[in-house]
Amino acid sequence: xxxxxxxxxxxxxxxAGDDAGVATRGAGQVSDxxxxxxxxxxxxxxxxxxxxxxxAPGELHPFLAAVAVxxxxxxxxxxxAINMWYERDIDALMERTRGRPLPRGKMxxxxxxxxxVVLSLFSIMLMGMALNxxxxxxxxxxxxxxxxxxxxxxxRRTPQNIVIGGAAGAFPPMIGWAAVTGGVDIHSxxxxxxxxxxxxxxxxxxxxxxDIDYAKAKVPMLPVVAGRAATKRQIMLYSLLLAPLxxxxxxxxxxxxxYGVVAVIMGVCFVLLAAAVQRSADDRSGDRPARQLFxxxxxxxxxxxxxxxxDRAPGMLxxxxxxxxxxxxxx
Amino acid sequence: xxxxxxxxNDRKRRQRxxxxxxxxxxxxxxxxxxxxxxxxxxxx
Numbered sequence: 001x002x003x004x005x006x007x008x009x010x011x012x013x014x015x016a017g018d019d020a021g022v023a024t025r026g027a028g029q030v031s032d033x034x035x036x037x038x039x040x041x042x043x044x045x046x047x048x049x050x051x052x053x054x055x056a057p058g059e060l061h062p063f064l065a066a067v068a069v070x071x072x073x074x075x076x077x078x079x080x081a082i083n084m085w086y087e088r089d090i091d092a093l094m095e096r097t098r099g100r101p102l103p104r105g106k107m108x109x110x111x112x113x114x115x116x117v118v119l120s121l122f123s124i125m126l127m128g129m130a131l132n133x134x135x136x137x138x139x140x141x142x143x144x145x146x147x148x149x150x151x152x153x154x155x156r157r158t159p160q161n162i163v164i165g166g167a168a169g170a171f172p173p174m175i176g177w178a179a180v181t182g183g184v185d186i187h188s189x190x191x192x193x194x195x196x197x198x199x200x201x202x203x204x205x206x207x208x209x210x211d212i213d214y215a216k217a218k219v220p221m222l223p224v225v226a227g228r229a230a231t232k233r234q235i236m237l238y239s240l241l242l243a244p245l246x247x248x249x250x251x252x253x254x255x256x257x258x259y260g261v262v263a264v265i266m267g268v269c270f271v272l273l274a275a276a277v278q279r280s281a282d283d284r285s286g287d288r289p290a291r292q293l294f295x296x297x298x299x300x301x302x303x304x305x306x307x308x309x310x311d312r313a314p315g316m317l318x319x320x321x322x323x324x325x326x327x328x329x330x331x
Numbered sequence: 332x333x334x335x336x337x338x339x340n341d342r343k344r345r346q347r348x349x350x351x352x353x354x355x356x357x358x359x360x361x362x363x364x365x366x367x368x369x370x371x372x373x374x375x
Contacts, residue, residue: 029345030352061370067363122360130367 028107035101036084036112037077044301045076045172051305052173052191055254055312056180060131067130068179072172075123075139079146079168081116085109086151090217096210127179135178142171156218159225166199167192173305187254190245191308195301197245201238201274202297204231208277208290228286232278235293239274243267246304259307266300 049072053065060068084091084102092103101107120143128136150165170192177188204222207214208231211223223231246267250260273293280286 028349030348033349033352063366063370067367070363126360126363126367129364130371 028101028111032101032106033115036081036115037074038080038084039077041080042073042077044298045169046073047302048191048195048305049073049172049176051308052176052188053179054176055173055191055249055308056177056188058180060180064130065179068127068135068176071123071127071130071139072175074119075127075143076172078116078119078123079143081112081119082147083116083151085113085116086147087155088112090156090219093217094210094213096213127175131179132182134182134184135175138171138175138178138184142168142175145171156220159220159222161220162203162222163200166196166203169199170195187249187252190248190252190254194242194245194249194304197238197242198297198301201235201242201270202294204235204238205277205290205294205297207231209287209294228282232280236271236274236278239271243271246270246300249304249308255308256311259304259311262307263304266303270296270300 046069050069053060053068084100087097088100088102088109091097091100097103102109102112124136124140124143127139146165146168150161150168154161154165173191173195174184174188177191178184181188207221207223208228211221211228214221215224222234243264244267246263247260249255250257250263255263270293273289273296276289277286277293280289
C-alpha cells in the first residue's frame with residue numbers, strides 16, 4: 001500500500017488548485033462545510049440584514065422575520081462557498097486563506113460548488129415563498145453580484161474590485177427592509193449606500209498590511225497596483241464621504257437623535273484614523289494605523305447598526321418618538 | 332491492510348455523520364416551510 005493511497009483514504013489528496021480531488025468525494029466533514037459558509041463574514045451580514053429588517057416601518061410575524069434573517073445568512077454563506085470554489089487556487093497562496101477547506105484538500109472542489117449553488121437556490125426560493133419576491137430578487141442580485149461581478153469578473157482584473165464588488169455586501173439591510181415593506185425606498189437605499197462607501201476604506205486598510213499576501217496571489221488590490229500612498233489617499237477620500245453619509249439615516253428619519261449624534265462622533269473618529277493612516281510611514285511601521293482603522297471600521301458599522309435597532313425598539317432612546325427624524329425631516 | 336480498514340471505517344463514519352446532518356437540514360427545511368405556510372394562510 002503506497003503512501004499516496006493511505007493519504008487518499010484519510011485526508012484526501014492535496015489538490016490545491018486543481019480538480020484531482022475527485023477521488024476524495026465525500027471526504028469532507030460537517031465542520032468543513034460550515035467553514036465554507038465564511039461564518040465570520042456572515043455575522044456582519046446577518047447583523048446588518050436584521051437591522052434593516054428591524055428599522056423598516058411595518059409589521060412582520062416574528063417567525064417570518066427569523067426566516068428572512070436565516071435566508072440572508074444562508075445566501076451569504078452560499079455565495080462565500082462558491083467564492084471559495086472559484087478562488088481555491090489563490091487561497092492556497094495567501095496566509096490568511098490557506099487554512100480553508102479547499103486549499104487543505106478537505107473536499108473536492110465540485111462539492112463546494114454544489115453546496116453553494118444548492119443553498120443559494122433554497123434560500124432565494126424560501127425568501128420568495130415566505131416573505132416576498134422583491135426581497136428574494138434582491139437576495140438573488142446580491143448573490144449574483146458577489147459571485148459573478150466581484151469574484152469572477154472584477155477581483156483579479158482591477159484595483160477597483162472592492163469599490164464595485166462592495167455593493168454585494170451592502171445589500172443585506174436593503175433585503176431586510178424589503179422583507180418587511182415589499183419594496184425599496186430612499187431609507188433602505190441610504191443603508192445600502194452606507195455599507196457601500198464603508199467597504200473600500202475597510203478593505204484597503206486590511207490590504208495595506210496584507211499587501212504581500214495579495215501580491216503573492218497576483219490579486220490587483222490597490223496597494224499592490226497603485227502603491228501605499230495612493231491607497232492612503234483613497235482611504236481618506238472615502239472616509240470623508242462616509243462620515244456625512246453615516247449621519248443620513250438620522251437626517252431622513254430612519255434613525256433618531258442618539259444615532260445621529262453617535263454617527264457624527266464616530267464619523268469624525270473614522271476620518272481622524274484615516275488621517276493617521278495617511279500620515280504613517282510607507283514601510284511596515286505604517287501597518288499599525290492601518291490595523292487600527294480596520295478594527296475601528298468594524299466597530300463603526302456594528303455601533304451604527306446597533307443604534308439603528310435600538311432607536312426602533314419600543315420605549316428606547318429617541319425611538320419613543322416614532323417617525324421623528326433627528327433633524328425634523330422625517331415623513 | 333489494517334491501516335486501510337481503519338481508514339475505511341473512519342471514512343464511513345464521517346459519511347454517516349454527513350448523512351445525518353443532511354437529514355437534519357432537510358427536516359428543518361420541511362418544518363420551516365410548514366410553519367411559513369400556516370402563518371401565511373393565517374393572513375399575515
